[in-house]
Amino acid sequence: MSNKRSKTIYKTPQGAVVYGVVAEFDTPASLSRAAEKVRDAGYTKWDVYSPFPVHGIEEAMGLPATKLPLLTGLVGLCGAGIGLIFQWWVTAVAYPMVVQGKPFFAWEPWTPVTFEFGVLFTAFCSLLGMLAFNKLPMWYHPLMKKERFLRVSDDRLVICIETSDPKFNIDSARNLLENAGGRHIDLVEE
Numbered sequence: 001m002s003n004k005r006s007k008t009i010y011k012t013p014q015g016a017v018v019y020g021v022v023a024e025f026d027t028p029a030s031l032s033r034a035a036e037k038v039r040d041a042g043y044t045k046w047d048v049y050s051p052f053p054v055h056g057i058e059e060a061m062g063l064p065a066t067k068l069p070l071l072t073g074l075v076g077l078c079g080a081g082i083g084l085i086f087q088w089w090v091t092a093v094a095y096p097m098v099v100q101g102k103p104f105f106a107w108e109p110w111t112p113v114t115f116e117f118g119v120l121f122t123a124f125c126s127l128l129g130m131l132a133f134n135k136l137p138m139w140y141h142p143l144m145k146k147e148r149f150l151r152v153s154d155d156r157l158v159i160c161i162e163t164s165d166p167k168f169n170i171d172s173a174r175n176l177l178e179n180a181g182g183r184h185i186d187l188v189e190e
Contacts, residue, residue, distance in 0.1 A: 036060045
C-alpha cells in the first residue's frame with residue numbers, strides 16, 4: 001500500500017487536460033510583487049515569463065543559486081589536468097625523447113596546451129550544463145498553444161502556475177493571481 005498522494009487531473013468542461021493557470025501583468029514591478037505572492041503562498045511548480053530580464057525576479061521567485069558555475073569550474077580544472085597528464089604521458093612515457101636538453105617532465109612548454117584543454121572542457125560543460133539544467137531543447141510546451149502567451153517575447157509579462165504543483169487548486173490559483181493584479185487569467189490546456 002502506498003502513502004503517496006494521488007495526483008489530481010484537472011479537466012476543462014470540454015474534457016481537455018489542464019496544464020495550469022496563466023495570468024498577465026502590466027509592469028515588471030507588478031510581476032515581481034505577484035511572484036513574491038505566489039512564492040509566499042507555497043507554490044513550487046510555477047514560472048515567470050518576460051521578454052526582457054526583470055532584475056530581482058530570482059529572489060522574488062525564491063530560486064536557489066545555480067550549481068552551473070561550480071560544475072563548470074570543476075570540469076575546467078579536470079580538463080586542464082587531463083591536458084597536463086596527456087602531455088606528460090606522450091613525452092615521458094609513450095615517446096620519450098630529450099628535446100633541447102630538457103627533462104621529460106618540463107611543464108613550462110605544456111602551459112598553452114594545458115590552458116586550452118581547460119578552456120575546451122569549460123566551454124562544453126557550460127553549454128551542455130545550461131541545456132540540461134534548463135531542460136532544453138524543449139520541442140513542445142502547452143503554453144505555446146495560447147495566442148496571448150506567444151506575445152511574451154514582445155510585450156507580455158506572464159506567470160503560470162502548473163497543475164503538477166502539490167498545492168494546486170484551480171480556484172485558489174486563479175484567486176491568487178487575480179488578487180496579485182493579474183489580468184486575462186486563463187486555463188492552459190495540455
